[in-house]
Amino acid sequence: MAKMLESWIYQEPSSIYTKALYGLTLLGACYLAISEAIGKHLRYSKFWNSASNKPTQTLPSKVGMLLAYTPSLLAGVSSFWVFSDDGGIRFLMLKSAITLHFLKRELEVLFLHKFSGHMVLNTALFISSTYLTSAASMIYIQHRVQGFPEPWVDLKYVGLLVFVVGTVGNFYHHYLLSKLRDTSNKGYTIPRGGLFSLVVCPHYLFEILSFIGISFISQTLFSYLCAIGSAAVLLARSYATRNWYLSKFEDFPKNVKALIPYVF
Template sequence: MLLMDNSIITPPSFLITAMSVLSLVSLVFLGCSEIMGKHLKYSKFWNVNNSGKSQVKLSSRTGMLIFYTPAVLAGLASFWIFPHQGFRFLLLTSALTFHFFKRDFEVLFIHKYSGGVILDSAILIGALYFAATAMMIYFQHLSEGLPEPRIDLKYVGMVVFLLGISGNFYHHYLLSKMREDGEKQYKIPKGGLFDRIVCPHYLFEILTFWGIFLISQNLYALCCALGVSFYLMGRSYATRKWYLSKFENFPQDVKAVFPYVF
């Protein structure tokens, strides 16, 4: 029996349901771990919770390319593996591919780095992004030919996606302009929504994934959007706590990821 209401349509598949729940639970767990101080080791938190065991440190640029490049390749491969699909499928694969290609572009040409990435975290994050991208595309392929949702949200999704990806890029650009070439120290971010929240780039990343869900209108994409939201909320909370610990003059009214709320 088809799982369908006004906005979500998913083929009857135990695999889709199981992977959707697993992805959501995994990302919620990672978000809770961030709040509790058990961080994925990149950016500001690359050297926290050092247990004394030997760990392989990568440059931030190399580590972040490991984050995003497998997902880019999965997106590009999908155009060859699944040709002649419907318009919704084309929008989804294009959005996913462009999103991760943009992240690689920022890694190479926009970001300025001061920390590093631990290899274990790079592999985990890269695997999660790759798996999420590949499964979203594959599950959307399985949905081809099924009746469309009664409320078609793919064009709304494109608007939300473009807003998210534009806001994310803009705030990454502001972060890059905080440091002169060769500078390593952290500063309190200014400009854009940084005057209201410490992680506006995460807020717009959340919007990007909700845009991808609205394009797809698929159960797995919904669980990914929820999971990414929980994880980035946890990471934002930890980042705000870090800024408060490092800067005595950090504004108390600046929230973590949602202005005036959290």
């Protein structure tokens, strides 16, 4: 088993920081996934006002999402300057993938998504700090493994392909969602087109593929943990989203799954 892991994962210097980071990443992902599954949602999108009636400080959804993504984008951009002397195509691919991922999110917030409602400030700050910690730590750990032997199985080009497929698929289904609303209609309707005939959250499915692609490019333990944690949270949120649609629309097709076609 150890030999199999060595073939897929970088050997890396052990430190208290990385051990603590790995443990907190796993605990945080488990907490978020369980919270979403039991109905204690992060308060944005259709779930922004679902938690409680207690007064909370909110932001317009567009402002909240920009706050969530901008620090991670800046971390990706700055990595080209901070680690400019680090050579190697893998590190360049990782920095580029992380930067492009959050640049795409920013551009979608600015020019594609149509928002209704608000976003709780604490939620925006939590998402922002989580993404920033993950992006910055992934880049830093990749810097730390420079000079160590690469994994026997090289997945970086497979990862690039998976990342591109995930990014394009995520954008396409975000585009379809944006077409459901015009300037006079800011309510929710049943999504149509693309993989929406099979799953209610194909944009999450492709987002998971993007994270898997990044983890294959990196091939560090932390990148794999980030991909697994993100998948667990999005799986739970997809399940909650499907239940929300079932509760709101009597004609919602029961054969449409949450995230994985024909399976879940």
